């Protein structure tokens with residue numbers, strides 16, 4: 587059961603701010619830190635502004651500490667039948683991929699660097715072992731990339747041009763992605779191989795990897811079905827979306843023109859639509875219709891934002907004064923997400 591907040595409802599969206607350390611090049615350039623964490627958090631000060639989130643993780647926080655504090659308890663909720671979505675938001679270079687662990691290419695024995703995905707996968711299989719006596723549990727994964735409002739299947743094994751997936755709507759099932767490769771997995775090792783395979787597809791699939799990956803959204807999805815061994819009617823299906831969003835930097839800063847501008851516009855379409863959905867969900871007085879249809883990103887996440895879903899938005903920022911404007915913009919976006927609260931939730935226990 588999700589903890590109630592005294593009003594019979596729960597805070598379905600949690601916001602974590604993660605500040606990465608200054609990079610060597612930034613120190614060499616003479617950059618200084620422009621964000622201050624008040625008494626260890628969760629309040630931060632920047633310029634003359636103050637923001638408070640559910641969690642604030644300062645520069646020195648390790649991957650394990652981040653995971654244990656903000657993510658670990660969500661894995662238990664997945665096994666109770668809730669959908670869970672984790673979104674990493676921020677400008678390029680702010681630590682989204684590092685935090686999510688999307689670019690996994692083997693742990694090379696150093697587990698302290700593992701991001702959210704590898705740690706969550708290991709936890710999921712620990713839970714599977716725990717529940718296996720009483721339940722039949724199936725785990726499948728899929729991995730897609732959204733680039734210029736196209737959805738690419740990173741696990742199809744096909745050339746990029748042939749791996750495009752269309753989104754459809756089914757009266758009963760809602761949003762579906764016919765043809766998307768869903769790989770059944772039975773262990774952490776197998777799942778990590780699949781993640782690695784998908785990440786490498788992302789790299790070889792584009793001519794300029796950095797350019798594309800910072801401008802595309804990567805969506806790794808784990809679906810867990812749990813069915814009682816004694817009562818077939820006791821079954822739940824949960825979706826766990828782990829999303830490494832495109833860089834949130836504004837186009838004018840990247841001096842975009844031509845094709846690049848088109849890319850920027852398309853990407854912003856996803857982030858803009860996500861921002862609008864977040865704003866409407868967060869405004870208790872809003873009578874606006876929730877505009878999931880405005881982008882592929884929000885359509886795919888439609889059944890995982892609001893309603894019977896738990897969302898963690900991780901806002902990633904650089905502490906360098908050089909990035910001040912982008913950091914303030916990320917803090918404001920995250921502040922809008924923080925206002926989504928007290929949505930009724932159906933207990934599936």
Ligand code: ADP
Nearest residue numbers: 605606607676677678679680681682683684685
């Ligand atoms: P993004 O995905 O937002 O573009 P990355 O995750 O690639 O950014 O991070 C940019 C650089 O900063 C990488 O070299 C990464 O290893 C490093 N980095 C990011 N966050 C941290 C952190 N919390 N601790 C140490 N290094 C980090």
